Amino acid sequence: MAATIFEFFGYRADDRSDLAKHAADTEVCPISGETCQKSFNDGVVSGVCAIKPITSEPVICCPIRLYADDYRILSDIADRVFGPNLKLVAGRDAVNYSIDNREPCVAVFGKGWGGELRLPQKSKKGGYFVDWVLAKISEEGDLVEFVAVEVQTIDTTGTYRPGYDALKQDGLVEKTTAGLNWENVAKRILPQLIYKGQILQREELCKSGLFFVCPEPVFKRIMERLGGQEGLVRYALQPASITFAVYDYDLSSEPPNETLIPLKNTLNHSTTVYKVQEAFNNVTLPIENVYRDAIRRALGIESE
Numbered sequence: 001m002a003a004t005i006f007e008f009f010g011y012r013a014d015d016r017s018d019l020a021k022h023a024a025d026t027e028v029c030p031i032s033g034e035t036c037q038k039s040f041n042d043g044v045v046s047g048v049c050a051i052k053p054i055t056s057e058p059v060i061c062c063p064i065r066l067y068a069d070d071y072r073i074l075s076d077i078a079d080r081v082f083g084p085n086l087k088l089v090a091g092r093d094a095v096n097y098s099i100d101n102r103e104p105c106v107a108v109f110g111k112g113w114g115g116e117l118r119l120p121q122k123s124k125k126g127g128y129f130v131d132w133v134l135a136k137i138s139e140e141g142d143l144v145e146f147v148a149v150e151v152q153t154i155d156t157t158g159t160y161r162p163g164y165d166a167l168k169q170d171g172l173v174e175k176t177t178a179g180l181n182w183e184n185v186a187k188r189i190l191p192q193l194i195y196k197g198q199i200l201q202r203e204e205l206c207k208s209g210l211f212f213v214c215p216e217p218v219f220k221r222i223m224e225r226l227g228g229q230e231g232l233v234r235y236a237l238q239p240a241s242i243t244f245a246v247y248d249y250d251l252s253s254e255p256p257n258e259t260l261i262p263l264k265n266t267l268n269h270s271t272t273v274y275k276v277q278e279a280f281n282n283v284t285l286p287i288e289n290v291y292r293d294a295i296r297r298a299l300g301i302e303s304e
Helices: 018-026 063-082 093-101 161-170 183-200 216-225 273-281 290-299
Strands: 003-008 048-053 088-090 105-110 117-119 128-130 132-137 143-151 210-215 241-249 263-272
Touching: 003 161, 048 063, 063 088, 063 105, 063 132, 063 143, 063 210, 063 241, 063 263, 088 093, 093 105, 093 132, 128 143, 143 183, 183 210, 183 216, 183 241, 183 273, 210 216, 216 241, 216 263, 241 273, 263 273
Parallel strands: 088 105, 143 210, 210 241
Antiparallel strands: 003 048, 105 132, 117 128, 132 143, 241 263
C-alpha cells in the first residue's frame, strides 16, 4: 500500500502559509496547544494527523485531531445525552462550579481534563481505561447521570518517515509506504467495545451506555466486519446502548490556507451491545478446504 501525508501538525501538508510552517517548525499541535504527541521509534515528533491512501480519501490517524473546535465531539454528546448548553468542567472542579453558579454542568474525566477512569476486570487486576467519562452534576453538586465515550482513529503500517523528511526539509508531499492497520478493527476495537458496553449496562446512572467516536472510514470498516449497518438495528439510548458517533473532514468547500479543515458529524447510530456482539460472532467463513488448495498451489500440485 502507498499513501501520502495529508495533514502535518494540524494543517494540510500542502499548506505553505507562515502559520503552517510555524506549527511544523515548533512541533506544536494547533488543537491541543502542546507539543505533538505522535513520534517515531527514535523519539522524533512526527506531526502526522492523517494520511491519504493513493486510491481513497484521507483517514485521520491521530485521536487529538478529533478534538478540534474546543472538544466539540464531547459537547455534541453532552448535548444529546444531558440536554443542550451545559458547561464542560474538568473533573472535581465541576462540583464547586455547580454549587457556586447554582446551575448544572458536565464533569469531564479524560486526559488533560479530570484524569482517566479505569474499568476494572473481573479478576480485579489491570483493567481498561475509558477515554472519557461525562457526568452531569446537579446545581446542588450531586452526580445525576454519566455516559462513557471511546475515541478511536486507526493505526498505521509501513512508514511515512520519508514523507515526514520531505515535508520537514523541503516542504514537499511525497509518496510513502504507509498503510492502515484495519486488522485492529476486529482484533482490538470491537472486543473492547463489547466488554466495556457490558460493564456499563450494569451501572444505574449510565442511562445512555457507551458512545464510540471514530472517523468515517473506520466506521465503514467496522460495519464491513459486522456484516453491514442494516444488521445493527437502531435503538433509543439506554444503558445497553453503543452509539457510533461518526466524524470526518468537511471537504465540501476548500478552506483557505492557515485554516484547519473543519470536521462534520456525518452519522449517529445507536444500537445495543447485544446486537454488536451477535454481529461480531457471526463470522462469514470462506469455502471449505481453502488451506488445502493454497498448500497445493504453493507445491505446484493441481487441485482435485
